[in-house]
Amino acid sequence: MPAKAFDMIVIGAGPGGYVCAIRGAQLGLNVAVVEREHLGGICLNWGCIPTKALLRSAEVFHLMERAKDFGLKAENIGYDIDAVVKRSRGVAKQLSGGVGHLLKKNKVTVVMGEATLTSPTAVTVKTEKGTEELTAKSVVLATGARARDLPGLEADGKRVWSYKHALQPPHMPKKLLVIGSGAIGIEFASFFNTLGAETTVVEVMDRILPVEDAEISAFAKKQFVKQGMTILEKATVKKLDRAADKVTAHIETGGKTETKEFDTVISAVGIVGNVEGLGLEKVGVKVDRTHVVVDEYCRTGVPGLYAIGDIAGAPWLAHKASHEGVMVAELVAGGHPHAVRPGSIAGCTYCYPQVASVGLTEAKAKEAGYEINVGRFPFIGNGKAIALGEPEGMVKTVFDAKTGELLGAHMVGAEVTELIQGYIVGRTLETTEAELMETVFPHPTLSEMMHEAVLDAYGRAIHF
Missing domain, CATH: 3.50.50.60 (FAD/NAD(P)-binding domain)
Structure with a gap:
C-alpha cells in the first residue's frame, strides 16, 4: 500500500x-x-x-x-x-x-x-x-x-504508587509518605491529607515547592504543617523495604538515617x-x-x-x-x-492553599542584577477573602525599580490559580506599575489584592 x-x-x-x-x-x-x-x-x-x-x-x-x-x-x-x-x-x-x-x-x-x-x-x-x-x-x-522511577523507589501499584495509581487508589492511605514536593507530590499530599491520611512529605531540596518564590514556599509550608502534615526538607529516601501491608522507608536527614513505617508511598520525583x-x-x-x-x-x-x-x-x-x-x-x-x-508562562499548584506564579522570583530577579521593588498584600486585609472564610494567603509582586516592568508575581491562597492570569496579561502587554496602579479593580473581589500588592511595592498600599 x-x-x-x-x-x-x-x-x-x-x-x-x-x-x-x-x-x-x-x-x-x-x-x-x-x-x-x-x-x-x-x-x-x-x-x-x-x-x-x-x-x-x-x-x-x-x-x-x-x-x-x-x-x-x-x-x-x-x-x-x-x-x-x-x-x-x-x-x-x-x-x-x-x-x-x-x-x-x-x-x-x-x-x-x-x-x-x-x-x-x-x-x-x-x-x-x-x-x-x-x-x-x-x-x-x-x-x-x-x-521518573528512581532505583529502589519504583512504583508497584500495591503499596508504592505513581500518580496513575494515586488517581485510582487501591486503598485509602492511613499513613502516607509522598516523595517529592513539586506540583504533583504536593497536590496528592494535600488531597489525601484533607481526607484524613497522616501525611509526610520528603523533599531533597532545602524547601518544598522549590521552583516557587522562597517566601511563598515558606507560607505554604506553614499552612500544610497547620493542617497536620509532616514536612521533611533536605531529606532523601534511600530505600524502601516492602511488605504485604506496609513499607519501611529509610530517610536520611542531616547525615542521619531513620526508618519510618507507612502503609502507602507516592513517588513524585520528576519526569x-x-x-x-x-x-x-x-x-x-x-x-x-x-x-x-x-x-x-x-x-x-x-x-x-x-x-x-x-x-x-x-x-x-x-x-x-x-x-x-x-x-x-x-x-x-x-x-x-x-x-x-x-517567562510569561504561569505555574499553578492546586493544593490547599493554592499556589500560582509567573516570571522571576525575588531571588532570581536579584541574581539577574535587577534593582527591585517588592510589594506584598495579605489575604487578611481583603474583605472578600474574610467573607469567604479564606483569610490565609499572600500576593507578592516584583518590579524593576528603574523601568517599572513587572518582573514576577507570586501568590498563595484561595483561587490564586485564577487570579494569576491578570498579571500574565500585564506581562504580555509589557505593562508597568503605573498602568497597574491606574487600573480600577472591582470590589469586593480577591483581585483587589493584586492592586494592593502593586501599590505596596511603591509604598502606597491603602488597606495594610
Whole structure:
C-alpha cells in the first residue's frame, strides 16, 4: 500500500499535539495525528484534569467539616473514596471524548498506534490492524513525558504508587509518605491529607515547592504543617523495604538515617521524556537527558521536524505545550508567529492553599542584577477573602525599580490559580506599575489584592 501523504503529522494527541493538529487544520493544512493510548494525553486522562476533580471533592469535604464556621449544620460527614474516584474518571472521560469530537470536526485524520520515524518526513505506525505508512513535509513530536522511577523507589501499584495509581487508589492511605514536593507530590499530599491520611512529605531540596518564590514556599509550608502534615526538607529516601501491608522507608536527614513505617508511598520525583522507540537517533535529532533539544520556535535542527510540550523540556506544563503547538502549526502554514516566552508562562499548584506564579522570583530577579521593588498584600486585609472564610494567603509582586516592568508575581491562597492570569496579561502587554496602579479593580473581589500588592511595592498600599 502506498504511503498516505499529509502536510503535517503530529505524533501524540495530548494538549500539545491535538491543539497543534487543530490549529494546522484551521489554517488549511491536511493533518494527521498519531496517538498510541488516549486522545487528550496524560493531562486530560491521568494528570491535570482528573487530579483537579479529586481536589475539588477534598475541598468540598473540607468546607463541610467547617460548616459551623459559616453558621451551617452538617452532621455525620464522610466520603466514599470509590465514588470520588468514579467522578474524577467520568470528568476525564468526558473531556477525552470532547477531544475526539474536536479533531473530527476539524477534519484531522486520527491514527491510533505507535509511531516511528523512518526519515524526517516519513512515519510508520503500528496499529491493531497492522502497519500504516504516512508521509508529510513537516512532523511534530508531541509524545510528552512519564513519571521518573528512581532505583529502589519504583512504583508497584500495591503499596508504592505513581500518580496513575494515586488517581485510582487501591486503598485509602492511613499513613502516607509522598516523595517529592513539586506540583504533583504536593497536590496528592494535600488531597489525601484533607481526607484524613497522616501525611509526610520528603523533599531533597532545602524547601518544598522549590521552583516557587522562597517566601511563598515558606507560607505554604506553614499552612500544610497547620493542617497536620509532616514536612521533611533536605531529606532523601534511600530505600524502601516492602511488605504485604506496609513499607519501611529509610530517610536520611542531616547525615542521619531513620526508618519510618507507612502503609502507602507516592513517588513524585520528576519526569522523563518519551523519546524511546521514535527513531530519533536515526534521523539525527539531538536528545539531552531524555528531552529533545529545540530552539525558541521548537525546531529540532532537522529540517521539517519539530518537538513541542514536555518532550521539548521545561516548563512541563500543558498550557505551554498548547501554545507551542499553535506556534508550530502557524510556522508550518507559512506564518510568522511570536516565539512562546517561558517567562510569561504561569505555574499553578492546586493544593490547599493554592499556589500560582509567573516570571522571576525575588531571588532570581536579584541574581539577574535587577534593582527591585517588592510589594506584598495579605489575604487578611481583603474583605472578600474574610467573607469567604479564606483569610490565609499572600500576593507578592516584583518590579524593576528603574523601568517599572513587572518582573514576577507570586501568590498563595484561595483561587490564586485564577487570579494569576491578570498579571500574565500585564506581562504580555509589557505593562508597568503605573498602568497597574491606574487600573480600577472591582470590589469586593480577591483581585483587589493584586492592586494592593502593586501599590505596596511603591509604598502606597491603602488597606495594610
